[in-house]
Amino acid sequence: xxxxxxxxxxxxxxxxxxxxxxxxxxxxxxxxxxxxxxxxxxxxxxxxxxxxxxxxxxxxxxxxxxxxxxxxxxxxxxxxxxxxxxxxxxxxxxxxxxxxxxxxxxxxxxxxxxxxxxxxxxxxxxxxxxxxxxxxxxxxxxxxxxxxxxxxxxxxxxxxxxxxxxxxxxxxxxxxxxxxxxxxxxxxxxxxxxxxxxxxxxxxxxxxxxxxxxxxxxxxxxxxxxxxxxxxxxxxxxxxxxxxxxxxxxxxxxxxxxxxxxxxxxxxxxxxxxxxxxxxxxxxxxxxxxxxxxxxxxxxxxxxxxxxxxxxxxxxxxxxxxxxxxxxxxxxxxxxxxxxxxxxxxxxxxxxxxxxxxxxxxxxxxxxxxxxxxxxxxxxxxxxxxxxxx
Ligand SMILES: *[C@@H]1O[C@H](CO)[C@@H](O)[C@H](O)[C@H]1NC(C)=O
Ligand SMILES: *[C@@H]1O[C@H](CO)[C@@H](O)[C@H](O)[C@H]1NC(C)=O
Ligand SMILES: *[C@@H]1O[C@H](CO)[C@@H](O)[C@H](O)[C@H]1NC(C)=O
Numbered sequence: 001x002x003x004x005x006x007x008x009x010x011x012x013x014x015x016x017x018x019x020x021x022x023x024x025x026x027x028x029x030x031x032x033x034x035x036x037x038x039x040x041x042x043x044x045x046x047x048x049x050x051x052x053x054x055x056x057x058x059x060x061x062x063x064x065x066x067x068x069x070x071x072x073x074x075x076x077x078x079x080x081x082x083x084x085x086x087x088x089x090x091x092x093x094x095x096x097x098x099x100x101x102x103x104x105x106x107x108x109x110x111x112x113x114x115x116x117x118x119x120x121x122x123x124x125x126x127x128x129x130x131x132x133x134x135x136x137x138x139x140x141x142x143x144x145x146x147x148x149x150x151x152x153x154x155x156x157x158x159x160x161x162x163x164x165x166x167x168x169x170x171x172x173x174x175x176x177x178x179x180x181x182x183x184x185x186x187x188x189x190x191x192x193x194x195x196x197x198x199x200x201x202x203x204x205x206x207x208x209x210x211x212x213x214x215x216x217x218x219x220x221x222x223x224x225x226x227x228x229x230x231x232x233x234x235x236x237x238x239x240x241x242x243x244x245x246x247x248x249x250x251x252x253x254x255x256x257x258x259x260x261x262x263x264x265x266x267x268x269x270x271x272x273x274x275x276x277x278x279x280x281x282x283x284x285x286x287x288x289x290x291x292x293x294x295x296x297x298x299x300x301x302x303x304x305x306x307x308x309x310x311x312x313x314x315x316x317x318x319x320x321x322x323x324x325x326x327x328x329x330x331x332x333x334x335x336x337x338x339x340x341x342x343x344x345x346x347x348x349x350x351x352x353x354x355x356x357x358x359x360x361x362x363x364x365x366x367x368x369x370x371x372x373x374x375x376x377x378x379x380x381x382x383x384x385x386x387x388x389x390x
Pocket of ligand 2: 233234237
């Protein structure tokens, strides 16, 4: 529908012009020999794009994250009334768009049951894509930069994929099948297709295929995530792309199977789900409980996941004091150090991809690794040369 390609990078140039901030230089590429996905250190997962800086789930946020060194750009997929898959976190538009200023939609407010809770607001499923496109995204938190409010539209899943594919190096995507029970109840597709089918069809259409670390996967890396285990199991019949089972806070039941946190983190459940997923994505406070804003003794969830060869990608890491537990002296680097070196996770969902990238470059630099690789290649080629001479 929208012709991308160069458009994101024109946009990127505009962005870099407007922000007097140092930008990370990405190796340029004509698309053929892109710098590969790094796989030697834990993944930097840009949560809803670089949403610490730009309104979440916008092209600006995703592109900023790419520019800042994200390994994967993360997004939440929902649907419009007319069945188009869009990138938006909340099932309502109230907290992250300027819907309140659109008087023409004032009569669209509804109350629906979402995950067992009656919720009132403007729901994406009551708006066509065209209507959604007339809204402007807005920063969720009052203490973050408000200057971009209303400037960027909601993007579709296809546009999101185009942004990742147009990046000057290989950047993975990390889309979530968000609230599938709610979406399947309110949106109907032709041919009896389900939300999950449309989701997988979209990935296939753009060439995403292959199991974790396969040659195909490394060309276009993706992790499919969901809090709904039945959606992950359902799509396992359609694709062997790697899947991550998200785990919510201890008080929240799964939307589809109504299982408790304790049930889905039990040994027997991990043994069951490991047949379908390559990892889990837990809320970080469930890995290390918090009391009075101080970390307590870590649980054994990471050890039990690793024992089953499951990766652990906790969420969400945020720089602001209001989110940093007091153990970390208000220093996000200390938090990264703790999770990467003490807890030993395999990826982190962060609102500030640039900070995680800088931390990883200081402690486990990509260039060092490249140097080692090129030294090794040099050694091999000189060894081969020796054989050729004789
Ligand atoms: C939501 O509201 C409806 C209508 O008032 C009511 O019948 C239903 O029980 C409510 N559901 C919950 C979970 O509170
Ligand atoms: C997978 O496909 C088979 C064959 O069509 C079907 O019997 C099975 O129920 C499907 N499994 C899931 C989880 O949908
Ligand atoms: C989910 O399980 C909880 C605890 O067993 C129960 O109280 C609740 O009614 C269940 N909800 C649904 C929708 O079945």
